[in-house]
Amino acid sequence: MNTSTAHTDHYDPESSKIGMWLFLFTEMFLFGGLFLVYAVFRNKYSADFHHGAHELNAFIGTFNTVVLLISSMTVAMSITAIQKKNRKLAVNMIIITIVLALVFMLNKYFEWSYKFEYKLYPGSPVMMNLPQGEILFYGLYFMMTGLHALHVLIGIVLLVVNIFKIRSGKVHHERFSLLENSGLYWHLVDLIWIFLFPLLYLVT
Amino acid sequence: MVNTSQENYLEYRGRFKGLMGWLTSTDHKRIGLMYMYAIMFFFIIAALLGLLMRIEKIAPGQTIMDAQTYNGVFTIHGIIMIFIIVIPGLAAVFGNFFLPIMIGAKDVAFPKLNLLSWYIYIAGAIMGILSQFIGGGAPDTGWTFYVPYSAESGTNVMFALLAAFVLGFSSILTGLNFIVTIHRLRAPGMTWFKMPLFPWSLYATAWIQVLATPIIGITLLMVIAERTLNIGFFDPALGGDPLLFQHLFWIYSHPAVYVMILPAMGVVTEIFPTFSQKPVFGYGAIAISSLAIALVGYFVWGHHMFTTGISYWSRWFFSFLTFIVAVPSAIKVFNWISTMYGGSIDLKPPLLYAISFIFLFMIGGFTGLTLGALATNVQTHDTTFVVAHFHYIIFGGMGFAFFAGIHYWFPKIYGRMYSNRLAYIAWGILFVGFNLLYFPLFVIGIQGMPRRYFDYLPQFQTGHVISSIGAFILVAGLVVMFYNLIYYRRKGEIASANPWKGVTLEWQIPSPPPLENFEEIPVIKDKPYTFDNKEEKASTGN
Amino acid sequence: MDKKEKHITSYSLFAKVLVALLILTTISVLITEIHFGALSVAVALSVACVKVALVLVYFMHLKWENSFLRIMVAGVFLLFALVLVFTFIDYLLR
Incomplete structure (x- = not known):
């Protein structure tokens, strides 16, 4: 930009990291609002939530949990790799992460389309005829997993950007703030899923 | 002390000239001013809407607009005033301009992000205005968007909701930027308590x-x-809970009140020591009480819901904490007054505004306690008493602090001096108009005049007429003040670098500040507000 | 600018953490088979909290960060817990 050019180019990984964490805090509270809503309705309609969670496919949920946990490890490893100047391994680790993310999204797609096949989506007559607690449960299910899936997509875009930046040499062992912060973002996606998984699929 | 080797930020020509030079600038000072111009523009619109409401209420029955229009007008007045003006308000204008200078930095931590949040802010503001004109008519829910009505109203509520969402995003980014700036960019030697x-x-x-x-x-x-997907979290027909919306809404919107008032307190805290030529009294207490207000203020949201049927214990806790949160505010008031005590007071316009800030803020604060007490709340809830209370806090507090701040820092921002005489006159008109406008609302509120009604019973007419007269006087005061500031921005006498004999870092650099604020980053040795040896303090390195 | 060199976490530590996370996932799935009744939410959430702690401390590097970030992360979780408590003072005692 036209003013204070020298200053904007100033590279301070610590600042970026604190900034990223603050951003993650806002993400936590964004989902926190939904968890609060979940907690209130779960308390009010325990039996319906019990039944709703039973209907969800715990196998798909578990599978996706494992996928995300592994992807979290691979993205962490890519940071170690770039610190050890192993660019090739770093890129490969990111690619594995992206593949795992796509597997997660594919799974999600099948899970949702399975629901849609049974005409179970917000506003559908089938859903409106369910008991009140189950309407809310599925409403929360679609909203929470939907918002989470949106974050997965954003994470994938960030990781793709990182691949290009590593290849072009803009991200390297002395300047890997971007990769580190993308990694943090990816872990947050994982972290939210760790809470979503038992609340939506397991607690019966 | 004053160096002129660098161009000042107003004259600097970068890659682009003129307007584009401002719109693409990542300089925190220019961004601060861009916020100020935008806020002033929207403030004039919203103030005129407020005047229209007062004209409507000058007599019972329909005067100049019908009920539905009135609903739209108070909604957009609230949305603009709250989300577009006072929430960014002081933090975005004076925070952007002076935070880096006061901590001895060249800019905020993320200058590009700073510019981005201005654009997000403008986008949100434009969406808010557009919501008035497109779709099913102006939103009529009030700025609080209470469900179930906001989920059912046929008006263009969606757009207003999105606008508030976008504006919130801008607010987050500014906050994030400031936290990192304060953590990472303080000048060497400036510890937290310096x-x-x-x-x-x-x-x-x-x-x-x-x-x-x-x-x-x-x-x-x-x-x-x-509204779009039929996910009925708040719709009782689908098992949802409208009260849950109120909980969630006030979990944010009550702390938001402190987003408005804390920077205002910060501004007057700068003004009192300068015009008393005396160190601030109880530095630590003021610093810590800001954090205390932020923390406790997070847990008082339920006092907006006393009459909604929340549990007895819940009301008990929220009322208790509401009284607790008044304590740090009171500590600040005592400290400001003690700062003036025994000082060599110079009653210049900034100090006059700051003192009236204390006066109006205290009326707002005490009536806040009336509302925070469980018994009196039942009587005054949703009456014009509430309207008067929060206007005393928001306009009397935050607004007057803004005026104090602009009169204080005007010579630093523009390098020119406004007319003191006009400033005193404007202050007098504003102060009289303000109290005439809002004080009667306390009285008729206690007598039972509900808020947000476009009509009223004849017995309330005296109060409403006085209030409407006050509105015209207030607007006249605003006109004088704006004229004074806008005209003398270019035409005023050249101001010296330190016209008020202030000792914080912004007064150690030339007016207007050079592009990167400091030729050399200063090294801080003393506590702030050390007046006796101010010549040696915090040298700018030359 | 920074005083200390950046800490480099070894691959094997990440692998170990992953194994621990997978074991915990298995535990939480198996636990639903045994019906704890009202306690099942608490148990499931406790396991989730341990998992989240592992992700925060090792994957997100908090173990090697300065105390400011660690305190803030803890503070954010505490703040959210308090918000929950205050909301439930209403819902549970109505």
């Missing part, structure tokens, strides 16, 4: 912005989902 108090208040504010705003974001998304 930092001036305006940055302290901005720090507390920024944390609220980061930690509370996402809650309103998700809440507004849920209302949008309710």
Whole structure:
């Protein structure tokens, strides 16, 4: 930009990291609002939530949990790799992460389309005829997993950007703030899923 | 002390000239001013809407607009005033301009992000205005968007919700930027407790912005989902709970009140020592009380819901904490007054505004306790008593602090001096007009005049007429003040670098400040507000 | 600018953490088979909290960060817990 050019180019990984964490805090509270809503309705309609969670496919949920946990490890490893100047391994680790993310999204797609096949989506007559607690449960299910899936997509875009930046040499062992912060973002996606998984699929 | 080797930020020509030079600038000073111009523009619109409401209420029955129009007018007045003006308000204008200078930095931590949040802010503001004109008519829910009405109203509520969401995002980014700036960019030697108090208040504010705003974001998304996707979190027919919306809404919107008032407190804290030529009294107490207000202020949201049927213990806790949160505010008031005590007081316009800030803020604060007490709340809830209370806090507090701040820093920002005489006149008109406008609303509120009604019983007419007259006087005062500031911005006498004999860092650099503020980053040795040996203090390196 | 060199976490530590996370996932799935009744939410959430702590401390590097970030992360979780408590003072005691 036209003013204070020298200053904007100033590279301070610590600042970026604190900034990223603050951003993650806002993400936590964004989902926190939904968890609060979940907690209130779960308390009010325990039996319906019990039944709703039973209907969800715990196998798909578990599978996706494992996928995300592994992807979290691979993205962490890519940071170690770039610190050890192993660019090739770093890129490969990111690619594995992206593949795992796509597997997660594919799974999600099948899970949702399975629901849609049974005409179970917000506003559908089938859903409106369910008991009140189950309407809310599925409403929360679609909203929470939907918002989470949106974050997965954003994470994938960030990781793709990182691949290009590593290849072009803009991200390297002395300047890997971007990769580190993308990694943090990816872990947050994982972290939210760790809470979503038992609340939506397991607690019966 | 004053160096002129660098171009000042107003004259600097970068890659682009003129307007583009401003719109693409990542300089925190230019961004601060761009916020100010935008806020002034929207303030004039919203103030005129407020005047229209007062004209409507000059007599019972329909005067100049019908009920539905009135609903739209008070909604957009609220949305503009709250989300577009006072929430960014002082933090975005004076925070952007003076935070880096006061902590001895060249800019904020993320200058590009700073510019981005201005654009997001403008986008949100434009959406808010557009919501008036497109779709099913102006939103009529009030700025609080209470469900179930906001989920059912046929008007263009969606757009207004999205606008509030976008504006919240801008607010988050500004807060994030300030926290990192304060953590990472303080000048060498400036420990936390050598930092001036305006940055302290901005720090507390920024944390609220980061930690509370996402809650309103998700809440507004849920209302949008309710309107578009039939996900009925708040619709009783689907098992939802309208009270849950109120909980979520106020979890953000009460802390938001502290987003408005904390920077205002920070500004007047800078003004009192300068015009008393005396160190601020109880530095530590003021700094810590900002954090205390931020923390406790997070847990008082339920006092907006006393009459909704929340549990007895819940009311008990929220009322108790409401009284607790008054304590740090009172500590600040005592400290400001003690700062003036025994000082060599110079009653210049900034100090006059700051003193009237204390007066109006205290009326607002005490009536806040009336509302925070469980018994009196039942009587005064949703009456014009509430309207008067929060206008005393928001306009009397935050607004007058803004006026104090602009009169204080005007010579630094523009390098020119406004007319003192006009400033005194404007202050007198504003102060009289303000009290005439809002004080009668306390009285008729206690007598039972509900808020947000476009009509009223004849017995309330005296109060309403006085209030409407006050509105015209207030607007006249605003006109004089704006004329004074806008005209003398270019035409005033050249101001010296330190016309008020202030000792914080912004007064150690030339007026207007050079492009990167400091030729050399200063090294801080003393506590802030050390007046006796101010010549040696915080040298700018030359 | 920074005083200390950046800490480099070894691959094997990440692998160990992953194994621990997978074991915990298995535990939480198996636990639903045994019906704890009202306690099942608490148990499931406790396991989730341990998992989240592992992700925060090792994957997100908090173990090697300065105390400011660690305190803030803890503070954010505490703040959310308090918000929950205050909301439930209403809902549970109505």
